Amino acid sequence: MGSGQAMRRITYDQAGMEAVAEEMRREPKSFHLGTDAPPALLKEFGAQRVRATPIAESALTGIAVGAAGSGFRPIVNWSQVTFCFVAMDQIVNQAAKIHYMFGGQVTFPILFRASVGGGTRRAAQHSQSPYSMFMNVAGLKIILPSTPYDMKGLLKSAMRDDNPVISFESGRLGALEGEVPEDDYTIPLGKADIKRAGSDVTIVALAWLVHEALAAADSLAKEGISAEVIDPRSLVPLDADTIRASVRKTGRLVIADEAGPTAGASAEIAALVAEDPETFSCLKAPVKRVCALQVPIPYSPGLEDHVFPDRKKISAGARFVVRRVPVDGGRT
Amino acid sequence: MHPSPEKQRDMLRQMQTIRRFEERASADFRSGAIYGVVHSYIGEEAVAVGVCAALNREDQIISTHRGHGHCIAKGADLNRMMAELYGREAGYCKGKGGSMHIADFGIGMLGANGIVAGGIPIVTGAGLAAQLEGKGRVAVSFFGDGASNAGPFHESINIAGAWKLPMLYVCENNMYAVQTPAAKSLAFKDVAARAAGYGIPGVIVDGNDVLAVYEAAVEAVARARAGDGPTLIECKTYRWRAHTERPAQPDYRPPEEIEAWKKKDPIPRLVRHLKQQQGQFSDEEWQELDKQVLKALEDSVTFAKASPFPATDAALEDVYAD
CATH class of the missing domain: 3.40.50.920 (Rossmann fold)
Structure with missing residues (x-):
């Protein structure tokens, strides 16, 4: 954080939403897929770029892969990580491997977002932190922000990355407030x-x-x-x-x-x-x-x-x- | 309307190229020059060729584990295909993919895919990209009767129907999912009938009649380009070979069934049609065409053999884009 930057306090969830909106403004080839369309994004970018999909995670994940391979930069919100398990073929066999197994012909820039963690009394299927399952699959990048500042900076880097990146976001931290600069900034992936x-x-x-x-x-x-x-x-x-x-x-x-x-x-x-x-x-x-x-x-x-x-x-x-x-x- | 005689000759050349390519790939697999696994498309050539003849270069397709035919029909380079099967550096995927993962994004071939139904959502994403771009491009999903029973087929076709994506879903119903007869795994015999549940047209075509496949595809492509959404085309066809070319691969299909389908070979069928229609396509021309096809394949093998194997350091390349 450089000195003299204007800061304000926003929540972890707000930081995520800001990052997505700013990158969608910056990149006309980006669009948003999720089983619900976030109202703020829908209002600003319209139904063409902010799509509410059926509850069909396998299809919406694969659609992101295909659109990415066709020159777009999709942003997919799986909501909770537990829902992406029904899309495991598309994540593990397709998104992770497609760049490598086709010899690097084209890139597949995709951001996948999913909440993880427990503490919400929602029991076994909705309290998981399975990021190591995905760490085991070569070809995916994985971020795990812990503060509003990190959330925004990491998400922006993820959306500018030319690879599939999964952002695992702690459900416990959604309302956590922290200082976030007014101006554009990024945090490089792979920097503790x-x-x-x-x-x-x-x-x-x-x-x-x-x-x-x-x-x-x-x-x-x-x-x-x-x-x-x-x-x-x-x-x-x-x-x-x-x-x-x-x-x-x-x-x-x-x-x-x-x-x-x-x-x-x-x-x-x-x-x-x-x-x-x-x-x-x-x-x-x-x-x-x-x-x-x-x-x-x-x-x-x-x-x-x-x-x-x-x-x-x-x-x-x-x-x-x-x-x-x-x-x-x-x-x- | 039938395509022009010139176009029909091109389609014949493509079908014969696929046939000869598959014969060569199977032989070289058995001799050990091609590794892993090869799935032969022999008998189904009319589907890939009939559909791709209705497409433009910028239109996109996705294939299956049985992918050589779609690749050739979309206009892929035989040399780079054969080099990929040979595991060489000059192959389409630099020797990283092999038979089940050949792709050429430059001609809109989004890849063969080793997971049954795995490609259907991906090419539906290409359809969404085409719609977002609004330049009239269409996307085509090739898949088998086996994939039509899997979730991603239903999820994808529902979304394509709901969003009116410019798509063709082309089911190659070759009557078997590996060894299991489609008759035992489809609740209703016609895959095309499922289109009704998604509010889109479902068409059944004789998949061994390349001109019928072409005409169905032309109509579906026009519908897609006009913004009227996807079409499901079911091509009834048959694979002559076992599921794979592995020597130990069992094949429980009745021999008389295989022989009966060989009599419906799509290639002589088009030759006959050309001869009847024109009275000009002679046996000599047909022989000359086949000679040229064989020469192109021999050249592709020479090209593949001349390409080095990838350096071992290449194993670490392309895991991530820079």
């Missing part, structure tokens, strides 16, 4: 953000958990533990350099993810630290992951809250790697 500097432990946190990690860092500071909080912001490409540099400095790593641990983004982040000889040699403690329990997300509030990580669990993880204070009565 150090949300708080520290020296004793690195906490890499994703999406909503960035805010929980910042809260944890506040309370850890009172205990004399200095935590550095890193937000990768994009998962593909993933900024290994920033994460490794931080771990080389602190010697300790906690990874906080609202998804389960198995083959998750947290596993990938742990691996990129462990595989780098220089970073590995700096580790003073085992890596600690603070993730959701590996279960479908349950409905009843006590159950749901138990399943998800939060600031307390992140703090416990940090105490474990810094002071070897056992987590959960010894179960780590």
Whole structure:
């Protein structure tokens, strides 16, 4: 953020909508597809460019692929990530691979947007954070904004990118307010953000958990533990350099993810630290992951809250790697 | 109205090119020069050629796993096609795609596709692009009777109907989805009848009569260009070969059924028509045409063999656009 830029406070959701509207103004070849047409976009751009589709995610995802290959720059809103699972063929077999398997003949610039995460008491099908499933598919880029500023800057980069980009947006953060410049700006994909500097432990946190990690860092500071909080912001490409540099400095790593641990983004982040000889040699403690329990997300509030990580669990993880204070009565 | 004699000769040449290409691809697959899998289009040539003869260069098509015929009918370069099958650098996809993923976006061929029904939404997106551009372009989805039972077919054709997209949905009903007879998997025998549910015309055509296919396509293309929306054309046809050319591929179809369909070969049918209609198309001309086709194919194999295999570093290229 350059000094002297005019700022104002808007929400995470407003930042997303602003980004889309501004890029649609800038790029006449862009159009918007979703099972609902956002009224503000519809009013400004009309029904030709802002299309309400039937609830047919496979078709609307494939339509975006075909239109992109024909010179357009579609923006697709799947609404919740859970709905895109019925379009998996179009995402995994088509959108991700089409540029490569046709030898790079034409580009497929598409932005896909989907909300992720839980905390809304909507149970198993509507509380998921399955971004690592998509990280596993070569050919997709993936962003995961945690603030209104990051949301707008990352979405703008995504819409100017010539590849399919999936934006996973935390449903818990929709009403979160933050400072966003009046003027045009972008945030490059693949550039992590150090949300708080520290020296004793690195906490890499994703999406909503960035805010929980910042809260944890506040309370850890009172205990004399200095935590550095890193937000990768994009998962593909993933900024290994920033994460490794931080771990080389602190010697300790906690990874906080609202998804389960198995083959998750947290596993990938742990691996990129462990595989780098220089970073590995700096580790003073085992890596600690603070993730959701590996279960479908349950409905009843006590159950749901138990399943998800939060600031307390992140703090416990940090105490474990810094002071070897056992987590959960010894179960780590 | 029948196309001009010159156009009919071009259609004959294309059908014979597809036939000879498939014969060569199957032989070279069996000899090991072509890898993976090859799906032969022999017997169905009239569908691709009849429809593509009604299109312009800027119109777009999408194909299936059985895609060589559509590629040739849309005007693809045989050399680059054969080089792709041979896995070479000069191939359409730089050796990354092979038989199931040949595409040439420059001529509006949006690719073969290894997922049954996977291409239907994509080409519907090309139809939306054509509508947004408003230059009168149309888009054509080729697919089989198997794909007509899959969700993306119904989702796409409903959207195309609702939005009046300039589309042709061309079902190549070759009576089998891999081994399963269409008669056992279609709730009603005619795919074209499904058009009624989407409020669009559904047409049944003899898919072994290239002129009938052409005429149905001309009408559907005119309708699409006029902004009146999509048409579903069902071409009743048959594949002569098994689902794939793999040596172990079983083929449970009755031999007498295969033989009966070979008697309805679309190629001699057009030859006969040309001879009757003109009285000018001689056996010598037909032989000369076939000789030229064989020569072009031999040249394509020479071209493919002369192209190097891609450097291993190329495996990392084109995952993402720069």
